[in-house]
Amino acid sequence: MDCFRIKFYRTAKGLLMVTSTDSRRLTAIEALVLESDSSADVGSAARPAFFLDFDGTLVDLAPTPEGVVAPEGVVALLDRLAAACGGAVAILTGRPLDFVDARLAPLRLTAAGQHGAELRLPDGTTVTARSEPLGVARTRLTALATDWPPGILIEDKGLAVAVHYRAHPDLGAEVDAAVAALTEDLGPALHLRRSKMVAEVTLAGVSKGRALDRLMREPPFRGRTPIVIGDDVTDDDAFEAARGFGGLSFQVGSRAGHRADFEIDGPAEVLRLLDELARGGPAGRRPSP
Numbered sequence: 424m425d426c427f428r429i430k431f432y433r434t435a436k437g438l439l440m441v442t443s444t445d446s447r448r449l450t451a452i453e454a455l456v457l458e459s460d461s462s463a464d465v466g467s468a469a470r471p472a473f474f475l476d477f478d479g480t481l482v483d484l485a486p487t488p489e490g491v492v493a494p495e496g497v498v499a500l501l502d503r504l505a506a507a508c509g510g511a512v513a514i515l516t517g518r519p520l521d522f523v524d525a526r527l528a529p530l531r532l533t534a535a536g537q538h539g540a541e542l543r544l545p546d547g548t549t550v551t552a553r554s555e556p557l558g559v560a561r562t563r564l565t566a567l568a569t570d571w572p573p574g575i576l577i578e579d580k581g582l583a584v585a586v587h588y589r590a591h592p593d594l595g596a597e598v599d600a601a602v603a604a605l606t607e608d609l610g611p612a613l614h615l616r617r618s619k620m621v622a623e624v625t626l627a628g629v630s631k632g633r634a635l636d637r638l639m640r641e642p643p644f645r646g647r648t649p650i651v652i653g654d655d656v657t658d659d660d661a662f663e664a665a666r667g668f669g670g671l672s673f674q675v676g677s678r679a680g681h682r683a684d685f686e687i688d689g690p691a692e693v694l695r696l697l698d699e700l701a702r703g704g705p706a707g708r709r710p711s712p
């Protein structure tokens with residue numbers, strides 16, 4: 424029931440091709456690699472465990488946070504991937520778990536929601552951080568928002584409060600500064616987390632990296648090689664954490680200063696890659712009903 428082995432190639436375009444060494448797939452794999460004339464084996468990993476961001480990684484970003492939809496087939500794909508590696512697939516997201524569960528239904532993968540403030544362990548139990556420190560932040564952000572135009576959205580996730588300014592990028596610096604000042608004022612129990620067009624007040628001590636560390640202590644993740652795929656600055660913690668376990672990380676799209684080992688174009692390419700990997704799994708394993 425061991426997982427397939429995978430290899431990584433860097434292509435002339437800087438794109439990565441991840442390939443199975445399963446001989447049944449070799450012809451297709453070689454064809455992929457041959458698209459690049461300067462491919463070189465830059466690493467390999469056996470028995471991977473996958474830690475996948477959601478927005479901007481498995482799904483394209485949308486104009487509003489609620490507008491995100493999972494592309495057709497993504498649920499079946501994640502199910503096949505999990506079946507191919509003993510269930511070692513986790514979602515690491517800034518979203519609440521409920522949000523991701525609704526979009527990936529009926530799948531309920533191991534997952535860290537709200538950057539790890541909610542953690543669903545592989546056995547299905549959920550560990551939730553204390554939310555009290557966020558009470559005052561919530562009230563004060565709501566008051567601040569009265570000065571902002573309607574397109575600036577306050578998203579109360581329960582264990583984090585996010586301010587989205589995608590509709591008003593011109594106000595980004597102002598909004599960010601206001602949220603930063605408020606967070607600073609409220610003391611060390613809270614932490615400002617910045618991502619694409621979002622400034623978010625979160626609980627201190629919570630990160631995707633810590634979530635990965637925690638999950639790597641549990642079967643079926645324990646002893647595997649973590650592969651992290653994410654697009655945003657909040658994924659950097661997980662990229663670094665993976666390195667501590669000898670793992671590998673992928674930045675989706677370009678981002679200055681990212682801490683991933685490799686880059687990959689976008690969600691469509693991520694899904695294609697995961698599909699390749701899921702196909703490379705042991706023969707005879709099929710998606711669960």
Ligand SMILES: [Mg+2]
Nearest residue numbers: 476478479655
């Ligand atoms: Mg993301």
